[in-house]
Amino acid sequence: MTEKLEELEEIVKELKSKIGIEEDVGIKLKKFKLKLASVSLSKKVIYINAELIEKLDEKEIRYIIAHELLHIKHGVFHTTKFQQELTRLCGKDLHTNIVEKCKAMNVQD
Numbered sequence: 001m002t003e004k005l006e007e008l009e010e011i012v013k014e015l016k017s018k019i020g021i022e023e024d025v026g027i028k029l030k031k032f033k034l035k036l037a038s039v040s041l042s043k044k045v046i047y048i049n050a051e052l053i054e055k056l057d058e059k060e061i062r063y064i065i066a067h068e069l070l071h072i073k074h075g076v077f078h079t080t081k082f083q084q085e086l087t088r089l090c091g092k093d094l095h096t097n098i099v100e101k102c103k104a105m106n107v108q109d
């Protein structure tokens with residue numbers, strides 16, 4: 001579990017510089033029933049579903065972290081700018097993939 005968290009912290013660091021976020025952003029594993037991930041905009045902490053993280057590959061995990069980081073940059077809404085930047089970072093196919101996977105796992109993105 002600790003190893004996983006270190007891996008996640010590395011991904012956060014890398015994506016933060018790509019997105020252009022300078023403030024510290026923490027990442028924690030959390031037990032969610034339905035959610036894949038969430039972010040606290042006030043605390044600047046990303047929470048990742050501890051169980052589901054095991055079922056996703058690295059690309060998918062990167063996508064989820066990028067999504068939450070973009071909320072820190074753009075705010076709570078999935079605006080056009082938000083979507084465009086996510087597509088630029090992670091590609092469009094991945095979006096479709098992960099939405100399908102979320103549905104299959106009965107969680108929301």
Ligand SMILES: [Zn+2]
Binds near residue numbers: 067071078109
């Ligand atoms: Zn979102």
